[in-house]
Amino acid sequence: MSGRVLRLVCTAAVAAQAALAPVGAMAVPAPTGPGQRSVADLLTDLQKLYRQTERATETYNSAAEQLTRQRAEVARLNADLARARLALHDSRGDAGRLAREQYQGSSGALSPYLRLLLARDPQRALDEGHVIGQLARERAGTLGRLAGSEKRADELAREARKAFDTQLALAQRQRRARDDVQGRLHEVERLLASLSTEQLTALAEFERNGTAEAQRKLLASGTIGDDRPPTEEGQEAVGYAVRQVGKPYQWGAAGPKAYDCSGLTSQAWQHAGTAIPRTSQQQWARLKRIPLNELRPGDLVVYFPEATHVALYLGDGMVVQAPRPGAKVTVSPVAAAPVLGAVRPDPGGKPLAHYTPVKLPAGALKGPDTGLYAAGAPVTSAR
Numbered sequence: 001m002s003g004r005v006l007r008l009v010c011t012a013a014v015a016a017q018a019a020l021a022p023v024g025a026m027a028v029p030a031p032t033g034p035g036q037r038s039v040a041d042l043l044t045d046l047q048k049l050y051r052q053t054e055r056a057t058e059t060y061n062s063a064a065e066q067l068t069r070q071r072a073e074v075a076r077l078n079a080d081l082a083r084a085r086l087a088l089h090d091s092r093g094d095a096g097r098l099a100r101e102q103y104q105g106s107s108g109a110l111s112p113y114l115r116l117l118l119a120r121d122p123q124r125a126l127d128e129g130h131v132i133g134q135l136a137r138e139r140a141g142t143l144g145r146l147a148g149s150e151k152r153a154d155e156l157a158r159e160a161r162k163a164f165d166t167q168l169a170l171a172q173r174q175r176r177a178r179d180d181v182q183g184r185l186h187e188v189e190r191l192l193a194s195l196s197t198e199q200l201t202a203l204a205e206f207e208r209n210g211t212a213e214a215q216r217k218l219l220a221s222g223t224i225g226d227d228r229p230p231t232e233e234g235q236e237a238v239g240y241a242v243r244q245v246g247k248p249y250q251w252g253a254a255g256p257k258a259y260d261c262s263g264l265t266s267q268a269w270q271h272a273g274t275a276i277p278r279t280s281q282q283q284w285a286r287l288k289r290i291p292l293n294e295l296r297p298g299d300l301v302v303y304f305p306e307a308t309h310v311a312l313y314l315g316d317g318m319v320v321q322a323p324r325p326g327a328k329v330t331v332s333p334v335a336a337a338p339v340l341g342a343v344r345p346d347p348g349g350k351p352l353a354h355y356t357p358v359k360l361p362a363g364a365l366k367g368p369d370t371g372l373y374a375a376g377a378p379v380t381s382a383r
Contacts, residue, residue, distance in 0.1 A: 042203060045191060050324050053184040054308040057251040057260055060177035061279045064252065067170040074163045081156040181251055185325055215333040219317055224334065225293035227315040231349030234298020236272035238358050241265070241312045241320045244329045245361050249322045254278070259322040259329060261310050265300055268312055269345050272298075276345045280310035287343035296351065297358070299344050303337040313342070315357055331360055 195203075218224060230238065247258055254263030262280040269276045277283050283300055284307035290299065295313050303309040311321035314331065321336075322329045 042191075042195065042199065046188070046203075049184060049188050049191065051304060051306075051308060053181060053188070053251070053325065054261070054304075055306060056177055056180040056184055058262070058279045058281055058308055060174060060181055060252055061260070061262065062282070063170055063174040063177050065278045067167065067174055070163065070167045070170055074160065074167055077156060077160040077163050081153065081160050084153040084156050178252075185251075188325070211333060211336055214335040215317065218335040218339075223292050224295060224317055228294065228296035229351040229353075229355040230297040231346050231351055233269070233272040233274055233346050233349055234296060235352065235355065235358070237268040237274075237298045237312065237345075238314060238320075240271040241268040241329075242314070242331075242358050242360060244268075244322075245320065245331060247322075247329045249325055249327045249329070251325060261322045261324075264320075264322045264329060265310050265312050269298075274345050281307045283307075283310055283343055284340065287345055288347040290342050290344050290347075292339070292342055295342055296344075297355075298346070299342050301334055301342050302340045304340060305338075307340055309337060314360075 192200075241264060244255070244259060244264060247255075249260060250258035251260050252263075253259050255267045259267070262278060262283060265280075265283065266276055266278050277286050280302060284302045287300065295301075297313055297315045299313045301311050301313050301319055303311070309321075311319035311332075311334075313319050313334070317334050318331055319334050319336075320329065320331050323332070323336075
């Protein structure tokens with residue numbers, strides 16, 4: 001990224017947070033000059049670009065997760081196929097020995113029935129017939145194993161080829177999603193580079209006021225009730241997430257040096273001992289949904305109609321989140337973006353009888369603007 005864009009992003013800092021902040025019923029600043037667009041229009045454009053980026057990021061994360069599972073499946077099938085081919089080799093060896101034995105013993109041999117009729121000792125002949133029958137059954141078993149080994153090897157070979165084709169398709173999907181994310185981020189760079197210092201300052205002020213107003217209305221509505229104590233796992237997840245404050249956002253990242261939104265929440269709960277889905281959309285779809293007035297620390301707050309953003313609830317109307325490219329993990333008001341709903345990773349967990357809220361790092365919360373964009377953070381992540 002060019003030095004000019006980097007300086008603009010540094011100047012923008014909190015201004016670019018407008019992408020997540022809902023626009024409240026406030027006076028909209030007018031354009032700052034002839035031919036210039038209003039701050040509200042610029043905010044709308046940024047919001048659109050960042051939401052598109054988050055959707056693309058979720059697609060990338062989903063494809064990456066599926067690709068990881070598919071690679072494991074291909075490896076499993078290849079191992080099964082190798083064992084089946086070894087069994088087939090052994091079965092063919094047994095069948096070859098059987099064929100040689102039948103050929104070598106075919107000349108001058110009497111049938112078991114004729115040997116019984118001509119025998120001087122019928123009982124001994126019957127005993128020999130039993131042995132012959134046992135050999136016949138073993139030979140039939142050998143041929144059956146050969147046929148079964150051939151069938152199993154063929155089936156596994158087909159499954160392995162199909163699984164590998166699926167792996168290639170997923171890898172292609174992941175590449176397309178990666179290119180889509182990078183394209184969206186370049187659009188953000190171009191928009192920020194086109195703004196003047198005055199416009200960036202106006203965006204920052206507009207966003208701060210909008211976030212503060214949205215948070216005030218949300219808390220006044222009673223939608224979020226009094227805090228409930230977390231479970232032991234929830235407290236562990238909160239502690240982990242808070243310790244990541246200040247680390248950079250990077251799309252597709254799940255720690256330990258950088259995170260995207262769902263990378264942070266999934267790793268926080270993984271650290272607490274509970275595996276949850278990797279993406280915000282899967283978290284919204286598969287975890288237990290709860291009313292906002294039942295939130296407790298550790299629950300996940302999901303944003304936007306497409307469930308493309310997620311944060312971890314801290315309590316007292318605040319969340320910890322990895323906002324977007326150019327930002328760092330931070331603490332912010334729960335109303336920093338339009339809330340879709342909340343989900344609980346440990347619905348069966350027992351709330352703690354005694355709970356001490358997690359202490360936030362110094363400077364983690366800086367008022368309504370929440371410092372979502374840290375100075376000097378690049379917009380585009382290197383992938």
